[in-house]
Amino acid sequence: MPGASTAYLLDKAAAGERLYFDEALQIYQEAELTELGMAANAVRQLRAPGRIVTYLVDRNINYTNVCTVNCQFCGFYRPPGHADAYVCSRDDLAQKLDELVEYGGTRILMQGGLNPGLSLQWYTDLLDWMRSNYPTIERDCFSPTEIANIGALSGLSVRDVLIALQEAGLEGLPGGGAEILDDDIRNRVSPKKQKTDGWLSVMREAQSLGLNTSATMVIGFGETLEHRIRHLQRLRALQDYSLSEHGNGFHAFIAWTLQHSEMTSAGRSRHRDQYGATAHEYLRHIAISRLFLDNILHHQASWVTQGPKVGQVSLAFGLDDFGSTMLEENVVSSAAHHTHMSMLEGEIHALIRDAGYIPAKRDTAYNLLRIFEHEEDSPAPMPINYQSRSVGLPVEPQMEVIPLHSSLN
Numbered sequence: 001m002p003g004a005s006t007a008y009l010l011d012k013a014a015a016g017e018r019l020y021f022d023e024a025l026q027i028y029q030e031a032e033l034t035e036l037g038m039a040a041n042a043v044r045q046l047r048a049p050g051r052i053v054t055y056l057v058d059r060n061i062n063y064t065n066v067c068t069v070n071c072q073f074c075g076f077y078r079p080p081g082h083a084d085a086y087v088c089s090r091d092d093l094a095q096k097l098d099e100l101v102e103y104g105g106t107r108i109l110m111q112g113g114l115n116p117g118l119s120l121q122w123y124t125d126l127l128d129w130m131r132s133n134y135p136t137i138e139r140d141c142f143s144p145t146e147i148a149n150i151g152a153l154s155g156l157s158v159r160d161v162l163i164a165l166q167e168a169g170l171e172g173l174p175g176g177g178a179e180i181l182d183d184d185i186r187n188r189v190s191p192k193k194q195k196t197d198g199w200l201s202v203m204r205e206a207q208s209l210g211l212n213t214s215a216t217m218v219i220g221f222g223e224t225l226e227h228r229i230r231h232l233q234r235l236r237a238l239q240d241y242s243l244s245e246h247g248n249g250f251h252a253f254i255a256w257t258l259q260h261s262e263m264t265s266a267g268r269s270r271h272r273d274q275y276g277a278t279a280h281e282y283l284r285h286i287a288i289s290r291l292f293l294d295n296i297l298h299h300q301a302s303w304v305t306q307g308p309k310v311g312q313v314s315l316a317f318g319l320d321d322f323g324s325t326m327l328e329e330n331v332v333s334s335a336a337h338h339t340h341m342s343m344l345e346g347e348i349h350a351l352i353r354d355a356g357y358i359p360a361k362r363d364t365a366y367n368l369l370r371i372f373e374h375e376e377d378s379p380a381p382m383p384i385n386y387q388s389r390s391v392g393l394p395v396e397p398q399m400e401v402i403p404l405h406s407s408l409n
């Protein structure tokens, strides 16, 4: 409705009605944080009603840091031949997967750089090996950017690469590499990386093949609110298409803020003050995303980038999922002032309960594996392994203590 008030638009969104681009922009520009949170929570209760907040026990393995694309925000990659370049060996992977099984994990999320030395056969052998040796672990591997790179190196179409990987055991794709799905921004911060249409078309093919997918977004590149809403609009359009054509779309949406430090060229740049986003911006953004993405059921917190406390607060801004234990994570931590980030189940439970919700363990497709109705059902909280590299705190001697790039061969 032309000239509608922001209060009217918030009510419209809270009732579950679809927002047009200009309406979302007006809300983004004018609504108060608390109003956004209340509207987003109302929509959360419409789409994922109740007091359950889910989480996943998984491990993030960065199988190689070799990459030929030097994104300005990345502190993780190493060019081919670099002294610190690595590809995880099978022994490394077996150790990580054994630990995940021992801990009760259900999913491996595997991502890496665009390594020109790895063939399609290397990827299919890896998946087949994981399927044979760790049949209980779901395999969500290789972001759309990596899939396109495998296609380019092997001379195969994206669809043929996905079919070959799926036959070898691939069950889903991580949503990494989306950042801002607008080529204005991509051409500035990652000019050699896959463009907007490329990322979306890999996801479209993956969804048509029945693979699990999630949608991601990173804010803080100096983009405008219009850029952000265009990103959401592109995800919503793909989701409409995939659900109607294949009955399979993104399971979830996850946004986070750009992490940068002197480890990245963005962080060393004289324009570094223009990068990043505050917790306030993050909360506004996740609320707008819940209102705009009316066809993506689950919205996930990013405690890895925001810290456990903001992650907890974000549950009041339309989110219904706390993310995962992240028993290993190197890419985000390489770009920021963090050592290594992981959280054990007991700590996740404590944060969820303290916010007034009930923790429930899920799988990749958001099927509930166990609801922890009562506090006595929860594992005891352990110290959180989330520390600032800059203050040089020691890493807690707990289950998972892996220094950055420990898998270097």
Ligand code: SF4
Pocket (backbone or CB within 6 Å): 067, 068, 069, 070, 071, 074, 075, 076, 077, 112, 113, 114, 145, 190, 193
């Ligand atoms: S973000 Fe990914 S594609 Fe970009 S440089 Fe890092 S590893 Fe390579």
